[in-house]
Amino acid sequence: MKYFHYNIMKLRTFVILLTCIIFVLISIISTVFMIQVVPEYKKQFKDFDLELPAMTILVLCASDFVVRFWYLVVLFVSIALWGITKLPTLRF
Numbered sequence: 001m002k003y004f005h006y007n008i009m010k011l012r013t014f015v016i017l018l019t020c021i022i023f024v025l026i027s028i029i030s031t032v033f034m035i036q037v038v039p040e041y042k043k044q045f046k047d048f049d050l051e052l053p054a055m056t057i058l059v060l061c062a063s064d065f066v067v068r069f070w071y072l073v074v075l076f077v078s079i080a081l082w083g084i085t086k087l088p089t090l091r092f
Helices: 002-048 054-068 070-085
Strands: none
Touching: 002 054, 002 070, 054 070
8 A cells, every 4th residue: 555655646746747847838938939929920910900800919918918027927937836836635
């Protein structure tokens, strides 16, 4: 039974670590996309003078938010990672 509990704890640690890594990678990719790529598209959309769909406007506004308040994004990711690592232990 002790060996089973040890394996469960190792599995839990691995899953939390994997979740943190995936979360950080997605956050980095999304942030770079919002800071570098979306503003370029925004310039192109302004030149076309067309009415944009609501989802496109939402992405453009989210990009503006990330560019202006990048420190809040870093704070949110840090708090989320801290929360993930503090999840209660899994018990079967």
